[in-house]
Amino acid sequence: xEMTNPTTNRQPQRNLSGKLLILTLFFAPxxxxxxxxxxxxxxxxxKKLTLEQLMDIEVTSVSKRPQHLAEVxxxxxxxxxxxxxxxxxxxxxxxxxxxxxxxxxxxxxxxWAISAxxxxxxxxxxxxxxxxxxxxxxxxxxxxxWDVQNLILEDxxxxxxxxxPGGTLWGANAVNGVINIITKSSRETKGLYAExxxxxxxxxxxxxxxxxxxxxxxxxxxxxxxxxxxxTVDSNAVKVNDDWSMLQGGLRLDWEASDKDVVSLQQNIxxxxxxPDATEKSLIARGSNVVTRWNHTISxxxxxxxxxxxxxxxxxxxxxxxxxxKTFDIEWQQSYEHGxxxxxxxxxxxxxxxxxxxxxxxxxFLPERKKLYLYSLFLQEELSLVPNxxxxxxxxxxxxxxxxxxxxxxxxxxxxxxxxxxxLWMSVSRAVRTPARIDRDFFLLxxxxxxxxxxxxxFKSETVIAYELGWRSRPREDLSLSVSTFYNTYDxxxxxxxxxxxxxxxxxxxxxVKGKTYGFELAATYQITRSWNLRGGYTFxxxxxxxKPESRDINAGRAESDDPQNxxxxxxxxxxxxxxxxxxxxxxVDRLPKPAVPSYTGxxxxxxxxxxxxxxxxxxxxxxxxxxxxxxxxxxxxxxxxERSIYGKLICRL
Amino acid sequence: MQVVMSILSHxxxxxxxxxxxxxxxxxxxxxxxxxxxxxxxxxxxxQLKAVFLFNFTQFVDWPAxxxxxxxxxxxxGVIGENPFGNYLEQAVSGETKNGHPVIVQYYRDEEAAKSxxxxxxNLPASDKRKQVIDKIKEEPVLTVSDASDFxxxxxxxxxxxxxxKIKLQINLEACKELGLVPSSKLLKLADIVEPxxxx
Numbered sequence: 001x002e003m004t005n006p007t008t009n010r011q012p013q014r015n016l017s018g019k020l021l022i023l024t025l026f027f028a029p030x031x032x033x034x035x036x037x038x039x040x041x042x043x044x045x046x047k048k049l050t051l052e053q054l055m056d057i058e059v060t061s062v063s064k065r066p067q068h069l070a071e072v073x074x075x076x077x078x079x080x081x082x083x084x085x086x087x088x089x090x091x092x093x094x095x096x097x098x099x100x101x102x103x104x105x106x107x108x109x110x111x112w113a114i115s116a117x118x119x120x121x122x123x124x125x126x127x128x129x130x131x132x133x134x135x136x137x138x139x140x141x142x143x144x145x146w147d148v149q150n151l152i153l154e155d156x157x158x159x160x161x162x163x164x165p166g167g168t169l170w171g172a173n174a175v176n177g178v179i180n181i182i183t184k185s186s187r188e189t190k191g192l193y194a195e196x197x198x199x200x201x202x203x204x205x206x207x208x209x210x211x212x213x214x215x216x217x218x219x220x221x222x223x224x225x226x227x228x229x230x231x232t233v234d235s236n237a238v239k240v241n242d243d244w245s246m247l248q249g250g251l252r253l254d255w256e257a258s259d260k261d262v263v264s265l266q267q268n269i270x271x272x273x274x275x276p277d278a279t280e281k282s283l284i285a286r287g288s289n290v291v292t293r294w295n296h297t298i299s300x301x302x303x304x305x306x307x308x309x310x311x312x313x314x315x316x317x318x319x320x321x322x323x324x325x326k327t328f329d330i331e332w333q334q335s336y337e338h339g340x341x342x343x344x345x346x347x348x349x350x351x352x353x354x355x356x357x358x359x360x361x362x363x364x365f366l367p368e369r370k371k372l373y374l375y376s377l378f379l380q381e382e383l384s385l386v387p388n389x390x391x392x393x394x395x396x397x398x399x400x401x402x403x404x405x406x407x408x409x410x411x412x413x414x415x416x417x418x419x420x421x422x423x424l425w426m427s428v429s430r431a432v433r434t435p436a437r438i439d440r441d442f443f444l445l446x447x448x449x450x451x452x453x454x455x456x457x458x459f460k461s462e463t464v465i466a467y468e469l470g471w472r473s474r475p476r477e478d479l480s481l482s483v484s485t486f487y488n489t490y491d492x493x494x495x496x497x498x499x500x501x502x503x504x505x506x507x508x509x510x511x512x513v514k515g516k517t518y519g520f521e522l523a524a525t526y527q528i529t530r531s532w533n534l535r536g537g538y539t540f541x542x543x544x545x546x547x548k549p550e551s552r553d554i555n556a557g558r559a560e561s562d563d564p565q566n567x568x569x570x571x572x573x574x575x576x577x578x579x580x581x582x583x584x585x586x587x588x589v590d591r592l593p594k595p596a597v598p599s600y601t602g603x604x605x606x607x608x609x610x611x612x613x614x615x616x617x618x619x620x621x622x623x624x625x626x627x628x629x630x631x632x633x634x635x636x637x638x639x640x641x642x643e644r645s646i647y648g649k650l651i652c653r654l
Numbered sequence: 655m656q657v658v659m660s661i662l663s664h665x666x667x668x669x670x671x672x673x674x675x676x677x678x679x680x681x682x683x684x685x686x687x688x689x690x691x692x693x694x695x696x697x698x699x700x701q702l703k704a705v706f707l708f709n710f711t712q713f714v715d716w717p718a719x720x721x722x723x724x725x726x727x728x729x730x731g732v733i734g735e736n737p738f739g740n741y742l743e744q745a746v747s748g749e750t751k752n753g754h755p756v757i758v759q760y761y762r763d764e765e766a767a768k769s770x771x772x773x774x775x776n777l778p779a780s781d782k783r784k785q786v787i788d789k790i791k792e793e794p795v796l797t798v799s800d801a802s803d804f805x806x807x808x809x810x811x812x813x814x815x816x817x818x819k820i821k822l823q824i825n826l827e828a829c830k831e832l833g834l835v836p837s838s839k840l841l842k843l844a845d846i847v848e849p850x851x852x853x
Binding site for chain 1: 698701702704705706708709713741744745815816817818819820821822839840843845
């Protein structure tokens with residue numbers, strides 16, 4: 001009657017998984033769960049998960065966009081909630097320092113320059129950032145105001161950082177990379193979370209979140225957070241008054257309407273007081289947004305997602321110049337599995353941005369109010385040429401925008417898995433940075449009749465064609481490695497062309513710069529022991545930008561970026577005792593060429609004491625190796641240095 | 655900078671030592687050998703279910719009388735077609751519950767299944783399933799199945815696929831009658847069903 005006997009041999013190594021596991025869990029349903037249907041996950045791996053986590057793994061391969069094989073076969077790095085908490089990061093921008101494939105530089109208390117694969121600048125415009133599916137983007141300069149992108153880091157599920165073009169899936173602006181910030185479902189954030197922190201460059205930070213279950217299928221959370229971040233110092237180490245404070249609150253509802261439908265609704269509202277110019281009056285930025293999403297499973301092989309959001313943001317520069325932006329966006333996307341592991345994904349997106357400024361006499365956007373429309377369609381087919389071995393992904397986004405009309409962003413990607421857990425991939429893709437209002441509609445005047453700098457009607461989209469080759473490997477449960485190399489050719493990068501003689505004004509924007517960048521990104525995670533995790537990465541970037549023959553760019557092609565050639569990140573997290581955690585974050589950033597900033601090494605240390613089950617005390621020291629250093633010199637405002645700092649935080653989880 | 659470089663070189667050395675160690679090559683060999691032969695791995699769904707079954711051994715308490723002595727095994731039985739391959743065995747290998755080693759047994763008939771502690775019933779035919787449940791319904795056996803009418807038939811735990819994820823339904827009253835005590839942690843995450851009342 002008994003057919004076989006149970007095995008009784010022991011598995012000595014069964015606890016070696018932790019970090020990779022989280023990686024697997026979060027971004028890799030596509031890596032090792034769904035994509036590799038024939039490759040089982042080690043039981044030891046799954047056994048480390050809590051019941052809750054087990055219940056949260058998707059069991060079929062109907063992958064939504066972020067889990068695509070094609071994206072896994074790309075230069076993606078994932079920062080998990082745990083990585084963030086163990087780093088001691090205070091703000092979202094600080095958390096992004098954990099991605100070694102990003103250039104992240106703090107400019108002053110509230111401003112950051114963040115980019116991928118170069119072109120870093122306070123007004124960096126080649127990176128697309130999404131928070132829970134909402135594009136955070138101002139058409140003013142095609143970039144991100146980082147000071148209004150805040151959330152409680154405790155509730156972040158993960159941050160996916162993709163370096164390299166993502167135009168085919170994500171649309172315009174994903175020229176050099178995509179940052180996809182995803183917060184937890186309210187099903188996973190039940191109970192009370194409260195934190196309070198203070199320190200040498202953090203006068204105060206406090207957050208409260210409460211989550212629960214309204215009915216069996218409907219969960220919620222509400223939160224409020226506020227902080228005042230301290231000042232930086234000027235070149236002579238004299239304190240400047242650039243403190244930044246902000247208040248934000250919001251809620252999230254997640255409703256499992258049926259076995260096949262999940263609906264979520266999120267709303268955030270904020271009031272922000274950054275002061276980058278260190279003047280008497282802080283800037284005022286306030287806004288609110290609401291996102292709703294419906295995921296429907298049509299069958300085991302097909303699903304769709306419908307998402308709509310509204311985002312209003314207002315910024316008063318306190319010199320009578322204001323910006324008011326209302327964004328309406330609706331997006332539909334469906335994916336359909338067919339044949340043996342082939343998958344077709346397609347979608348439509350409509351966006352309207354109602355952008356309005358109040359002009360100054362000599363500083364103008366014309367017209368003051370402009371409605372920008374964006375329509376796009378994308379189609380992507382993932383072909384399984386040899387099941388589980390060789391995949392080809394072909395796709396394109398076709399986008400229509402108010403400035404340049406139709407834009408095409410195709411890509412092709414081949415991934416080859418010769419043996420288990422080793423993937424070699426290569427891709428060719430095209431992406432565009434469509435004109436922003438500053439390129440087309442901006443005028444800086446010397447007198448009401450005499451323009452000094454002017455946007456240009458003929459400003460076209462900047463383009464990149466990127467060639468990538470990468471390798472991703474997980475030779476052991478506790479080790480993952482990846483290498484991504486890239487060669488990008490850019491054309492039509494923004495230049496500033498002098499006007500006619502004798503005064504060479506007005507200076508107008510044109511597309512006079514072209515060139516190439518190349519380099520590589522190494523990343524690894526390694527779990528040395530059960531309680532000791534290492535993750536790190538190294539990025540090498542070389543740029544060769546040239547002014548085109550017809551251009552007389554006054555900045556000689558250098559205005560758009562100031563990037564380090566080498567950078568290195570290493571994070572170590574150790575659970576020394578049940579109640580004691582030690583975190584270390586080392587960053588090396590090479591010198592910036594022009595404006596010149598010396599290289600620096602940042603060292604952050606975090607010591608966390610768990611006081612019983614519910615309380616935790618953190619002491620975090622940041623930038624410990626030098627008393628102060630520059631990270632980026634903006635053209636305006638004046639350069640600031642970031643000081644060594646220390647803060648303490650008390651956390652309660654009930 | 656020098657500090658960083660020395661840390662970096664140490665890190666790389668350490669990494670290269672491990673990568674090129676014998677274990678790494680053993681892994682590669684193992685991987686290569688499994689690619690060709692082993693096509694019958696369970697789907698992710700059944701991998702997860704196997705791990706759930708293991709978890710139940712830790713989150714449910716059985717009456718002391720169900721163990722002949724304090725060294726006798728806690729038996730997970732599988733009846734019907736085995737959907738787990740040897741994954742379930744791997745999952746429980748080396749595991750214990752209060753000193754009782756956890757083992758897996760496969761059954762063909764329900765009479766033998768009476769002696770196990772947990773029984774995964776993988777019988778598509780409803781009447782066959784009913785037959786098994788009726789046979790062992792007096793014994794402290796945690797019955798588990800995917801079948802949609804499992805609770806009504808008197809089964810105790812059911813795997814429910816919801817939005818592509820695996821959720822649990824527990825017939826708590828029936829568990830209690832048999833002296834099986836699911837932990838509060840398990841109950842918090844599962845749907846409690848009372849088939850007697852609702853149907």
